[in-house]
Every structure is written in structure tokens, then in C-alpha cells.
Amino acid sequence: MRSSQKNQDEIFWYQGTLHHVFDGGWMWVIPFNNHQRSTNPICSVGVNFDSRRFPKTNLSAEKEFQNFLTKFPDIAIQFEDAKPIRNWVSTGRLQYSSSSCRGERFFLLPHAAGFVDALYSFGLVNTCTIIVPLAARIMKAIGSNNYTKEHFADLENLQQKLFDYNDNLVNCSYIAFSDYNLWDAWRRIWILGSSMRQWKAGVQKSLKINAGKAKELSTLDFEKNLDYLTPSFEGLGDRFFSEATAIVEKFQQSQLSANEAAQKIMSAIEVIDFLPPNYLGLADVANKDLDVASEFGSAEQKRFLFLILLRLGMLVSVLEP
Template identity: 50%
Template sequence: MAGKNTATASAKTDRYDVAILGSGMAGGMLGAVLARNGVKVLILDAGTHPRFAVGESTIPYTSGMARLIAKRYDVPELKALSNYRGTIDEISPNCGQKQNFGFVYHREGRPQDPQEINQLVVPIELRTETHLFRQDVDAHLFHVALSYGAEARLATRVTDIDVDPEQGALLRTDQGEEFRAEYVVDGSGFRSPLAEKFSLRETPTRARTHSRCLFTHMIGVRPFDDSPTAQPHDQPSPWHHGTLHHVFDGGWLWVIPFDNHDAARNPLCSVGLTLDPRKYPKDGTPPEREFAEFLKRFPQIAWQFTEAKAVRPWVSTGRLQYSSHTVVGDRYCLTSHAAGFIDALYSRGLANTLELVNALGWRLIAASRDGDWSKERFAFVEALQQGLFDFHDDLVYSSFVGFGHYELWNAVNRTWMLGTMSGNMMVEDAYYRYSESGDPDVFLEAERSGYPGSPLPISEPFVRMGTLTRELCVAVEEGTLDPGEAAARIHDYIRKDVDFIAHADRFGLPENRCFQMTKERMEAAEEWSRTQAPPEIGKRMLNASRGMELAKESESVSGSAEKY
């Protein structure tokens, strides 16, 4: 889709097609996409690079979307983000590998039950996901944008924005500069200048999820696989080879190592404790002491941190959830974390960011060429971002309710598994068909589905599964339904009503706590796609398999199945 090559920096001007607020992953990637396709771009950021950031764990949807954006917008540098080996070799050796999503359930005051674990393994035959060392990755994407001609002002805070629906936007900075742009994309995060200017925040937020967080980077975090607690565990992949989640009534704790592969150069580990403030109120305790006090309550988690030390100050947040009643206006758009946020659970933040880059990119490119910056052109972006927010809120809310009862958590967890696998199928199908045809209408099909923000918008049974799970968890929280009954109804729905994925009968059995897509299961899924799947699902599943096979031929996939 690339237009004229703008690899050399454009002449300085005070008027731009697009001004992007924020130079993180969203701003850097969108800036690269736009500049590569001839759009005059200005990136403004109050900070500088490199800088600390969380949101470090990719999922297959994230990686597949990176490869898709790289091809669709002809920015080959983005393809490296589509797999662990490319990220390590071409962006930063400070990143880690991710071969699984691991969940260990804990009950305060009781030994950990080795049967209360869950894991979803990323098939090593297809790809290895990545633990992104964000200060390196964000700086890399920012510099890619500059290499294609985007201009930037770092250490420059936007203090005011005036928007004229007919003339565009005027941005003023704390350094007394003024910039004019046809359109403003705000990817700056919670303290969004546009959200403040136009009073876009919902107060209170509509989110059902309630959580707060304390986080840092540490050294000396020991692999949980080596702990006495983990010795009876029967999960298919070592915990240390992926993102480990310790879950308990009222919250969860992430452990994201960057040193979990043979070529590791980075001794750091990302650690974050996420708590429901209604069960764990924030009382002014310094976050480092609060973390230490939490570990005393869960000594089997504490084993990992016996020798650990924080290498940077802890960050402690208030309630994480915020939302916006409007994210698209005349001549502006809020993206990703400027629009709203739920929780880091399931690593959806980066995936949502890339989905927004893909949806915004072609619209902004077209507007820069034909001059149509109307709100109507960007209407789908509004629906998409609100849909992404609501879908993730339903899932995380249900998970927090489930954290109080393992049998319910065990059921909710597999609705997430089904969603993340199905979403990956959708993006791989789109990539394959676009690679074969070059027809951008491939991407518009999902926009016309009627369920923007859903990982599988073409499936009514999938949408109903999410609604059912949320409604059951609301009833559990209100005390009108037993958690075991809610869990049984979710499992029953998966076994009897899920028709959008192979092996649904296995996902619907509560005893199948861990799932690994082996070669034999992949072959069985391919046969199911040909003979039993609904036609719309079957053909997409086959396309996705072909697309991933093509990716294997051009990418080096690393990983190890040995115990750390």
C-alpha cells in the first residue's frame, strides 16, 4: 500500500497531515506506517527514549498482526516483531521468550494444590512469542518512523489543542511552539490531552473490573519450576519459558522473565501484583513493603522472590480502569491507552494497539490524499475501540470473580483460551488471503461483521459464550448462583454449543486444565476444518494453517521443550 518513498526526512514545516501524541509503541508504529506511505507526520512526546514501560508480553494475535501490518503497509521492519527470533536478532537481544501462558492457583493459608494449574502452550512448530523489553522495542519503532521521514519533538509537552472541524488542529507546547495538523491521533495514555480538552472520560467508568497494581523490574527472581511447589506439576511446558500468572482470590501476580533463553543478555524480570482494591484496599503503605507483606501471606509464591531485588522504584497505581464515552471526534482520535484501560491480564493491550494501528492506518493515508478528514470516515474506529474495551472488561471481570473459586476460574480460563486461539485464526486467515490476492477488502469483512472488538466477530456462538460467562459471573458475585453451578454451565456450553474450533469437547472437560496443540491435534483440527466445521469457520481455519506454514518457511523459530 506504500506510496512515495519518504525514507529521507521531509523539510521542516509547521503544518502536518497527522500529529501523533505519544512516541510509545502505538505512536512509533503508526508514525512508521503513515510516513512510509507519504503522510507528513509529526510525533510529539513529553518524554524521551529509552524509557521504562510495562505491557511486555505478546500473544499470537499480536505477532500475527505485526506481520500483517508490515505487509499491508510495506514497512518490513515491523515483521521482526512477529516472532521471537526476529525480535531478538533484529530489534533487541534483551527480550525474552514466551512459549506458554501459565496460571498457578493459590489459596491463602493452604498448600498449593498441584491439580489447580492451567496452561496454554504456544506450538513451537508454529512460533515462539516474546517478552518485549519495551524500552528497546519502543525506541526501535520510534526510530523506524523517523527513518521514513516522520518528524518528532521529544521532551515537549502539548499544553493545549484547538480543533476546527473545517481547518484542522492547532497544537501548543510548553516550549511556546505551535504546530498545525489536519488530524490529531492521541496515543499518549491516561493523561490524554484530548480527553481532558473535550471531557471525554466516563465518570464513573463503565468497567465492571476493579483492580489496582504495583510493579517494577527485578533481578534474582528464581524460576518457579525449581521450587518445591512446582515439582508435582504436570504442565506441558516449563513455567519459566512463558508468562507466569500466580492467581488467588482478589488478584494475580505476573512474572515475565527476560533471561529465559540460552542467548539471554538481560538479567531483569518484570514483576507486577494486581489486586482488587475492594479486597486489598490501598492504604498508603509503600509499594515495596506492600509487596513484601503480600509474599508473607503466600509463602509458596514468595519462594521465587527470596533473593530478588528491585532495580528501579516500585510504581503503585490507583484503580486501573478508565474509559471514554467518545474516542473519535472531528479531526481527532484517541487510541488504545488514551481511550481506556482495563487490566494487563491476558496481555491484550499490545494486541489492541496493533489492531487500532491497522484500522487507522489506511484511513489516515486515504484522507491525506483526498482531503476527507470527516468524522464519518473514522466511525468504525469508534466502534472498534469501544468493542475492544467491553470485550476485555467482560473477560477480566469474569476472571476476577473466578479467582475466588478455582472451579469457576478453571471454566472462565478456557473461554479466554478459545478466544485467543480463534482471534489468531482470524488474523492469520486475513494475512494469507491478502498475501494471495492483494485485495484490502479482506480487512473490511471483519468491519462489517456487526461485532467490532470481538476476537471472532463472525461467530454468534462465540459472542454468546462471552455474554453467558459474564452473566453467570455477575450472578455469582451477587450471591444468587453457586460458583460450581456457574462453572458447570460454562463447561456444558463449550461441549455442546461451541462450533467454531476443533477439540471443543476437550476444552469443555474441567479435568483438561492444560492444552497443547501437538502435531497430531493440528492434523485432527485440519481434518475437522474440512469435514465438520461450519463453512465460514472451516475455510478460515484452513487459510490460517496455510498462512502459518508460509511464515514458518521464512522465519527462524526458536525454543526448547526441556525443563529449565
């Protein structure tokens, strides 16, 4: 892959985190020896199956993995010389969630409160999304001596929205894995959500909150903007993500064919009004490779970012010195 950045060398496809997707699951391959100065020859490998499609068997983890490679000889090539260095591990269902993440003088951060799937690696991102407004709320609680559960109710609501978004995104991904065109369309929904999240994270960063600024944390007013910290387009395209999710679920329920569902998603992307026309080329079905770095640097992207922040009422924070 040729980098768009002049100061970066070309990289091979296997040097980064690699996902193999298949009907009913996905596999990760994460090399730690992906550069010349690496001293770690190890590679992290795991396979996630949709338990509804592939119920857990009594086979050993090693045998189950070998059976998987037998079904996918193109993937098996990558493991011809691989040797396990640790014991094989097989688990049951990974998903879990707490009935509530808040209590008297405690608040569970995302990975402690619930987990959906590692597919999009949302754990650290969700934690960072929650921790800044939570820190601000804790500082206010100290000032008012109010540590009641009610004082943190809206933060729990925000965290639940993050879980719900991840749940829907992953569920529709597993469904879409069964058809290339549908998956190609749905992954564009994920890219849009990631872009929204990056922009919103940039707004948080612009506040320049550093460790120890207790006074600044205690005065920040996150209450009006908590919804904007989610990646599911609140305040922009309010129903866009839920409508796209419904399209994929209709395919699962045999109410739409895979091609019909893919076309509807592409049509929805084409007419969105909260981003530049054909943003990142996502509305062009022939465009399979997305060069995010070059697009973000364009004047058009900066202009629309300004308009979006203005629409969200967040420019005051961005322009603060």
C-alpha cells in the same frame, strides 16, 4: 514442560511469563534471563489488586509487597534471593477510558483511548486489530477528502467492543479467582476467545498487506467484516460470551454457587456448535493441559476453519493470491 514441537527443548515452568492468581488479584513474574544467551539478569514483577477488595493503604510499596508474600509463603519462596534494582512503585486505580477516541483529523489507538488491566496483555493485540482497518479508512479519507468524525464512527464502535470484551473477561477472571473450579472453567472461555482472535488475525494476515501498498489499502472493504475482528464470537456463537459472563456475575451476586456456575460454563462449552466437538479438549473438565500446537495441525481443525471462514464470508480474502 515437554514441548510438542520436536525442534524445541524442554522448558521449566519459571522460564516463561508466570502468573500467580489469588482471591482478589494476580501477580506477574517475567524473567528476561530465561535462556542461556541472555545478558539481562532482571525480572519484571508486579501485583494487581482488586481495589474493591483491597483498597489502597498508606503503606509503602515495599511493605505492601512484603505483606503480600507473607500471606502466600509458596510464592515467597520464589523471591528468597530477589533484590530490587529500582525504586518501589505503587499506583492507584489503573483503569481509564476516553469518552471518545475520534475527533477532527485524529483517532486514538487502544492504549491511548483506554486501559482495563494487564492480565491478558491485550494492548498490542488490540492496537494491531484496529490499525489495519484504520489505515484503510485513512486512505479512503485522503481520496475523498473526508476526515469527519462520522467517517470513523464504526471503527470507534469496534474499538469499544474490544474494550468491553477485555473489561468483561478481566472482571469475570477476578471474580473466578476466588474458586479453583470456577476459574478452571472461565479460563477455557478465554482460550476460546484467543483461538477466535488467532483465526481472525490469520484472515488479516492472508490479505498480505505490506507497508506502502496504499492502493490496496484504499480499496479494501472492511465495513462488512469489522465485527468479526473482535474475539467475542460475533457471527459464530453470537450470545455465547455474554451468557458465560452472566453466569459468573450471578455467582458474584450469590445467585449461583461456584460449583453451579462452573458446571453451567462447562455445559455451555460442551454444546457449542461453532467449533469441533470438544475443541482442544476444553469440554473435558479432567483436561488441565492444552496442547494447542498439535490440535491446530489436525485435519479436523483445518476443515472446521474452512467452514467457519465460509460462514463468515471471508474466504475470498483468504484465497486471494
